[in-house]
Amino acid sequence: MNGIARFLMGDTTADRIVPPTGFTARLTTFTAAAMAFLAVFALALSLASGRLAERWSAALAQTATIRISAPSDQMAAQTAKVMAILKETPGVASAQPLTDAQQKKLLEPWFGPDLPLDALPIPRLVDVRETAQGFDAEGLRNRLAASVPGAVLDDHTRWRKPLVAAADRLRLLGLVAILLIAGATAAMITLAANAALAANGQVIRVLRLIGARDRYIARAFVRRFTLRALAGAAIGTVLGMGAVLLLPAQNEAGGFLTGLGFQGLGWAWPLLIPPLAALVSFLATQAAAFHTLRGLS
Amino acid sequence: MIEFHHVAYNYGGGELLTDISLRLAPGSFHFLTGPSGAGKTTFLKLCYGELHPTAGRVTLEDRDMRGFSRDEVAQMRRRVGVVHQDCQFLDHLPLAENVALPLTATGQPRRDDDLEALLSWVGLKPLSGHLPPSLSGGERQRAALARAVITSPDVILADEPTGNLDWEMSLRLLTLLVELNKMGKTILIATHDLNLIRSAKSQVPARVLRIRDRRLQLAGSDL
Structure with a gap:
């Protein structure tokens, strides 16, 4: 925990070695926000499908x-x-x-x-x-x-089984969508990080020349991208949760479509999206940074 | 300190350096000269591990640099200050922060008084808040020297440090390097400026090395 706290607090002097780059900053924040927004809906779909499968199963069993x-x-x-x-x-x-x-x-x-x-x-x-x-x-x-x-x-077996199977499949699709979103986020942040690393080739060369270790150089980039992803994902999650909140309330006439929102403790699940996005960004940027650094003597 | 043992270097299009053996003794002052393209910059890069020899070995305190881990290379570069021909800086940081960068990046404490004294020593104190792109060639060379020495390295390597300077400024920079040598630092300067070499020899017992036909020769008596 101390390591995470130190990482988040950062070293203000060290942070300044990477010049502020508007394009990659905006790209990372936007990507994280958009993906978090989509992840909220994929999560809502997955949770709703799970509830539906349980309801059908319980009602007809x-x-x-x-x-x-x-x-x-x-x-x-x-x-x-x-x-x-x-x-x-x-x-x-x-x-x-x-x-x-x-x-x-x-x-x-x-x-x-x-x-x-x-x-x-x-x-x-x-x-x-x-x-x-x-x-x-x-x-x-x-x-x-x-x-x-x-x-x-x-x-009722012949009715129940395909309905429960369909709901289970929907839940699985929701989870697959979340994994794909995480993968796409990692890919896009890796591209943004690579662009930033390439644009800052001179910074990295100078730092290597004066005796900075790879960990120090990588951390300056990784921290920046992780915090951007965290902020973007937080924005996207809040917007996504707001959009889910605005969905019509569940009722019998609306059926499945009106049951897409979160219920009870289910509202806590989307709160995991920002830290997970930050973790994905941390791992993706770290891999990109060390890959770039290994190419330099 | 740094030793070359029968070192050769090949860029792929033929051998640039052949069978070079040399010991840069602690506290020594060396000039490295030779025509353009003779391999002076390559020689310096071999000294601080940016390149590795294609034959022979370069050692730092009897350890082959080729076997250094990346962290050990970083550690070694804290003991070897380099002034490049094309001095590179972090253009978004003021001069003072650029000069202090080796301390910042290696987690060493930075004392503002010492930094100011160093900037005064190289005549750049009034420009400490300026960004590197606004500095002249001579100012950049002096800033690079200040950055190279701020961690008090054992060895200072300078690649054509006076290439962009007028004679007066060249002498000033040379004086700084001579002072550092008198403080016990090992100095190696790659240059083709014979007047600079003659001027240095009048102040300090310097060895002059010349790269000719891919080999290193002692070239003191004819200068």
Whole structure:
């Protein structure tokens, strides 16, 4: 920690050996700010995707639906048979046939409020809740097929898996985007540092001639670029967090797109971006400086 | 101190220096002369490790400079002050800070009184706040000398230090170098100015070396 503090405090006399160079200074600050801004959004995307995957996973896990298709005069008997089977099935916590009103509500978005449910051959749905251990879906399917041929078990797996996989993939893409942003930042700062080192060839030659060590010369450049990247990334992060704050609040109608912001402690994650940008800049500039210095006698 | 052992140097287009052996004894005063392109600057660069010989070896206190780490090269250059033909400075820093740069860059304490005395000694105190681009050739040469000696090095190498100076200023600079030699510093000056050499020989027992046909010769009696 003392080393970092000493590095940040710097040596004002030593700092002056590198002339102020407007172009590379502005380029580094702008690059760090732009990349930090993008990193905030990539982080928000990644965190939101993670939350979405967890929500979908939690919402659809440990529930199942049984759909009973039967003539209307046999529906009650078939439903009773299914309920009896479910009662004896280990791993079923509770089972409840949906009432006509509940089924009507489910269909309302597609068919409107005046659906004549009695006149249509609509299957009866049974909402099944599993215990923590879950039930043997394949065994239940076989028993239903033997006793109630019109009953079909849907344990949501075929819906849940691709949704969770898609959300996980989005989270991964967010993380890859952050890594690419870090790599692009390192590349651009390396280019800026190389330009500054080339422009200050005379300074470096003079310093070598008078007996300055490579570490001293490199530190003068590295410190300057690290502080520029830190300042730029701080600006970019604040702007990015402000932009995320202005996104619409999460609501059901908006779905995934309105859930892109940070939540709770999630707001702390973007605060890591400036120090990480400074670290990337430190490593990139140090590598560039020592590479240049090794080329000089 | 610095010794050449059968040193040769080849730039790739033929040998520039061949079979040179020399010992720069502590407190000695040497001139190095020869026609332009004879290899005087190359010889000096071999002395402070900017170049390494293609054959033979250059040693500093019996250690081959080729084996020095980069930190050891830096350490060695703190003991060897160099005044270049084209004096390079940090153009954005005032003269006083440029002269004090060897102290700043090596973490040594800088005393303003000593710095002022040094600038007075080379006649540049009134210009201490000026930036290098505003200095004349002679002022730059004297500033380079002040920078070369501020850490009190054991050896001072000067490459055509009077090349940009009029005769009066050349003598003044020579006087400074002679004074340093009397303080025990080893001096090696590369020059083709024979009048300067004659003037120095009247003040100090100097050896004159000449590079001829790629070899180093003692050339005292004909000057």
